[in-house]
Amino acid sequence: MFPIDEPEAVNVILYCFCITDENSFVNLVGEWVPNMEKKHKGVPSILVGLQGELRSCSTSKPIGIDVLLNAAHKIGAKEYLECSATTGYNINHLFDFAFALALENATTPRSTKFHV
Numbered sequence: 001m002f003p004i005d006e007p008e009a010v011n012v013i014l015y016c017f018c019i020t021d022e023n024s025f026v027n028l029v030g031e032w033v034p035n036m037e038k039k040h041k042g043v044p045s046i047l048v049g050l051q052g053e054l055r056s057c058s059t060s061k062p063i064g065i066d067v068l069l070n071a072a073h074k075i076g077a078k079e080y081l082e083c084s085a086t087t088g089y090n091i092n093h094l095f096d097f098a099f100a101l102a103l104e105n106a107t108t109p110r111s112t113k114f115h116v
């Protein structure tokens with residue numbers, strides 16, 4: 001995990017994983033979330049399922065929605081959202097929601113840097 005030199009500049013966290021990759025989900029919940037929580041306590045987050053169009057693909061085996069909603073609740077995420085870079089599904093909604101959360105959390109003037 002890379003260090004963010006200005007932790008106070010973080011107003012929202014997007015926890016992203018691929019919905020058909022169990023490992024990416026397990027790593028996210030087991031490693032990334034606890035680390036980020038230590039460094040950015042109280043910062044609102046969104047759990048984001050990537051490659052969302054694969055949910056309707058008959059040959060893929062996505063992680064169940066109930067598991068993901070439960071995980072979002074457990075890690076304290078404000079929402080679970082699925083999106084797809086391939087089809088554009090939910091991308092605008094995700095960023096609108098993320099910016100709204102970030103603004104809610106921006107009680108003092110912050111840096112405008114983006115960390116990906």
Ligand SMILES: Nc1nc2c(ncn2[C@@H]2O[C@H](COP(=O)(O)OP(=O)(O)OP(=O)(O)O)[C@@H](O)[C@H]2O)c(=O)[nH]1
Pocket residue numbers: 050051052053054083084085086087
């Ligand atoms: N099915 C599907 N595949 C996707 C989607 N977005 C990205 N991919 C695929 O996932 C792989 C990785 O995509 P990248 O956009 O390169 O992801 P990255 O995290 O930047 O990966 P790096 O290049 O290693 O940094 C590629 O094979 C993409 O085609 C999506 O929405 N749906």
